[in-house]
Amino acid sequence: MLRLEKVRVRFHDQLVLRDVSMKAASSRTTVLIGRNGAGKTTTLRSIMGLLPLEDGRILFDDFDLATVPVHDRARLGIGYAPEDRRLISDVSVEDNLLLPAVALSFAAFERKRRLDEIYALLPEIAVTRKRAAGVLSGGQGKIVALGRALMVGTRYVLLDEPFQGLAPVLALSYADTLARLRQTRPSLGLLITESTPKLLEKIVDSSLLIERGEVTELTKLIGSHTAAAQ
Numbered sequence: 001m002l003r004l005e006k007v008r009v010r011f012h013d014q015l016v017l018r019d020v021s022m023k024a025a026s027s028r029t030t031v032l033i034g035r036n037g038a039g040k041t042t043t044l045r046s047i048m049g050l051l052p053l054e055d056g057r058i059l060f061d062d063f064d065l066a067t068v069p070v071h072d073r074a075r076l077g078i079g080y081a082p083e084d085r086r087l088i089s090d091v092s093v094e095d096n097l098l099l100p101a102v103a104l105s106f107a108a109f110e111r112k113r114r115l116d117e118i119y120a121l122l123p124e125i126a127v128t129r130k131r132a133a134g135v136l137s138g139g140q141g142k143i144v145a146l147g148r149a150l151m152v153g154t155r156y157v158l159l160d161e162p163f164q165g166l167a168p169v170l171a172l173s174y175a176d177t178l179a180r181l182r183q184t185r186p187s188l189g190l191l192i193t194e195s196t197p198k199l200l201e202k203i204v205d206s207s208l209l210i211e212r213g214e215v216t217e218l219t220k221l222i223g224s225h226t227a228a229a230q
């Protein structure tokens, strides 16, 4: 379980997260819906330890992430695909995927095991493995960013507006990929931000609304697709 308790984040004189309390259960898909500037990215960056909290706590399986340095959060099994992908354009797709594994000094066999798993799950990027990330289409780049988050995200994956900037047909295909991920990794917790959550209808278990830095729970579906799939 990933849980935020009264998290407060401020940029200068602007309070951007106002006592945000929310949870993202493991084995479930939680969608955080909000307009531009509502605080979606700030929420995910706070979880990853990229922003200091003015107040509140972020708990991962009941221990406080404040005690876990940023570089060790990925080691806990939390992967993050930022809004803007941040792939290294002149480096191959495969090396982009491996970057977090190298940063965390995974053994060679473990790197290969995870890479094989990602290619099996995302065959559309397996065929691009030797290409420079910079020549990929926007849709392919998004999938590589997802693959990179999955390299370390064995427990949770945080996706920031995964469909943003994608043509409708590519967004649909990405949504299908997420549905496949949901089935192949049922224990994975997904926390996804979106402004229009329509494409996530098939996989969402819990919807949260963020408005001006305040989060409210919209729905909580009991007996989800994940339970049915298990």
Ligand SMILES: Nc1ncnc2c1ncn2[C@@H]1O[C@H](COP(=O)(O)OP(=O)(O)OP(=O)(O)O)[C@@H](O)[C@H]1O
Pocket (backbone or CB within 6 Å): 011, 016, 034, 035, 036, 037, 038, 039, 040, 041, 042, 043, 083, 195
């Ligand atoms: N580094 C920063 N310095 C100052 N203000 C910031 C910074 N990052 C975000 N903000 C402000 O915090 C608020 C929330 O921003 P955030 O990026 O979390 O929103 P968002 O919901 O992700 O929006 P978007 O849909 O545009 O991605 C906005 O008012 C934004 O201007």
Ligand SMILES: [Mg+2]
Pocket (backbone or CB within 6 Å): 040, 041, 042, 083, 160
């Ligand atoms: Mg954002």
